Amino acid sequence: MIINVDRGRCTGIGICESVSPEHFEVGDDGALVLVTESFIEEDRGVIEQAVRSCPAKALSIGSALAAPTATAEEGGT
Amino acid sequence: MVSTAWRRTPHPFTTDLDVSSDAFWAKTFVQRDETFASLREHAPVSWHPPREAPEIPEELHGETGFWAVVKNEDIAFVSQNHQLFSSDSEEWGGIFMRPTDPRIFGNPNFLTMDPPEQTRYRRIMSAAFTPKGVSRISDKINERAEKIIDRVVGMGNFDFVTEVAAKLPMLTVADLIGVPEDLVEAFATAGNNFANVTDPEFVPEGVDPLQFMFAQLTVLRQIGVDLVNYRREHPAEDIATALAQADFDGRKLDDDDIQSMMLLLSIAGNDTTKQTTSHTVNSLGKHPDQKAWLKEDFDGRIAGSVEEFVRHASPIIQFARTATQDVELRGQKITQGDKVVLFLCSGNRDEEVFEDAHRFDLSRDRTGHVAFGGGGVHYCLGNGIAKAQLKAIFSRVLTKLPHLQITGEPDLLFGDFINGIKRLPVHA
Numbered sequence: 209m210i211i212n213v214d215r216g217r218c219t220g221i222g223i224c225e226s227v228s229p230e231h232f233e234v235g236d237d238g239a240l241v242l243v244t245e246s247f248i249e250e251d252r253g254v255i256e257q258a259v260r261s262c263p264a265k266a267l268s269i270g271s272a273l274a275a276p277t278a279t280a281e282e283g284g285t
Numbered sequence: 286m287v288s289t290a291w292r293r294t295p296h297p298f299t300t301d302l303d304v305s306s307d308a309f310w311a312k313t314f315v316q317r318d319e320t321f322a323s324l325r326e327h328a329p330v331s332w333h334p335p336r337e338a339p340e341i342p343e344e345l346h347g348e349t350g351f352w353a354v355v356k357n358e359d360i361a362f363v364s365q366n367h368q369l370f371s372s373d374s375e376e377w378g379g380i381f382m383r384p385t386d387p388r389i390f391g392n393p394n395f396l397t398m399d400p401p402e403q404t405r406y407r408r409i410m411s412a413a414f415t416p417k418g419v420s421r422i423s424d425k426i427n428e429r430a431e432k433i434i435d436r437v438v439g440m441g442n443f444d445f446v447t448e449v450a451a452k453l454p455m456l457t458v459a460d461l462i463g464v465p466e467d468l469v470e471a472f473a474t475a476g477n478n479f480a481n482v483t484d485p486e487f488v489p490e491g492v493d494p495l496q497f498m499f500a501q502l503t504v505l506r507q508i509g510v511d512l513v514n515y516r517r518e519h520p521a522e523d524i525a526t527a528l529a530q531a532d533f534d535g536r537k538l539d540d541d542d543i544q545s546m547m548l549l550l551s552i553a554g555n556d557t558t559k560q561t562t563s564h565t566v567n568s569l570g571k572h573p574d575q576k577a578w579l580k581e582d583f584d585g586r587i588a589g590s591v592e593e594f595v596r597h598a599s600p601i602i603q604f605a606r607t608a609t610q611d612v613e614l615r616g617q618k619i620t621q622g623d624k625v626v627l628f629l630c631s632g633n634r635d636e637e638v639f640e641d642a643h644r645f646d647l648s649r650d651r652t653g654h655v656a657f658g659g660g661g662v663h664y665c666l667g668n669g670i671a672k673a674q675l676k677a678i679f680s681r682v683l684t685k686l687p688h689l690q691i692t693g694e695p696d697l698l699f700g701d702f703i704n705g706i707k708r709l710p711v712h713a
């Protein structure tokens with residue numbers, strides 16, 4: 209399981225980091241860094257909470273087998 | 286002056302429920318939510334006459350009305366689609382339900398901008414507000430909170446708002462900016478006065494509200510400009526230095542930009558956290574079971590509790606947007622140029638999201654409230670700072686003021702923007 213970040217939506221608010229600093233880190237430049245892109249099943253609960261808590265809806269959980277998608281250019285659904 | 290040609294689209298009023306008049310806004314939060322509950326159920330997107338604003342001649346503001354958005358889900362949708370719903374106050378209608386006087390605001394701050402400009406301005410100071418930024422100032426917040434609470438231990442009867450709630454937010458904003466200690470009170474007083482300019486109690490008798498407003502802006506501008514100029518020569522790790530060093534392809538921030546930033550920080554960072562603190566003390570006083578629940582496991586329960594503090598207090602009642610193109614929402618045809626008002630107060634009582642929505646319940650699920658906005662690029666930058674302050678103050682309220690009692694009814698602030706408490710008599 210991997211964490212996907214929609215870079216077009218992420219503005220570095222950092223709620224994800226406050227939910228799980230082991231997985232998310234917002235730098236001083238405002239960019240979100242995934243501490244680890246893949247996570248273990250035990251962490252699913254806290255990752256899902258981070259995904260739900262993102263005010264920009266920039267996070268999602270994906271399968272490690274899927275090809276990485278290009279960063280969404282346009283905002284808005 | 287902003288062209289008003291696009292704002293003149295009239296629409297049929299879709300409901301006879303009133304959220305525009307002074308009479309409506311003179312009601313209490315709970316009374317007003319009766320109207321919002323009705324709208325949530327029967328007319329989730331509805332067109333209303335412009336907010337009554339006798340201080341602005343109608344020919345100056347030129348508004349024809351606004352759409353009231355009252356559902357949690359729709360507030361999130363509008364907030365997250367900034368291309369469809371602009372915050373811009375120069376090209377479009379800005380962010381307030383109340384018609385504004387285009388003469389008074391000077392340079393816009395990033396609250397009233399859209400990306401990409403908004404992004405660039407917000408980035409100037411955003412490092413101070415990330416989880417790392419919050420942890421950098423966390424010791425200072427706790428130090429300040431400790432002093433504030435220690436000072437009122439055994440004070441007897443006092444006003445919680447003046448003696449506690451009003452203190453920490455103002456000090457924290459000042460610390461973030463780098464305002465020198467001896468100017469902190471002037472800074473906060475000016476910010477408070479500006480936010481309350483529509484409340485007659487704050488404007489001295491005989492003083493024109495517009496003049497009064499300008500006077501506050503002048504104080505904030507002066508403190509900000511002097512400080513930023515000082516920081517150009519003597520950089521430190523504060524927002525004033527970030528403002529001093531901000532560079533847009535060679536252009537530095539001018540004095541009008543600095544004034545706007547000071548205004549933004551001193552309103553956004555001052556009144557909001559103060560109101561949440563006061564409301565929370567009142568709510569904990571009314572619900573001793575909740576207070577006891579939180580005390581049982583403060584460290585494990587405070588994070589979730591703080592979200593409920595903010596949801597329940599809903600310090601910011603509304604923000605507006607302008608539709609940049611025709612958009613249909615809940616079957617209503619919003620026209621380009623229409624003002625769209627997001628009633629955060631209503632989103633935070635949405636029965637579809639919050640069971641028994643008026644109940645102060647610290648064990649609720651953490652997600653879903655819109656007190657920091659509906660998400661997207663304007664999501665409250667200070668949310669982490671606010672939560673750190675609430676945690677710092679309430680850990681000490683619960684441990685050092687264990688017998689704190691509310692001794693009277695809160696003196697409520699009536700208005701259409703801030704859901705506030707002016708005075709809260711307590712005994713400790």
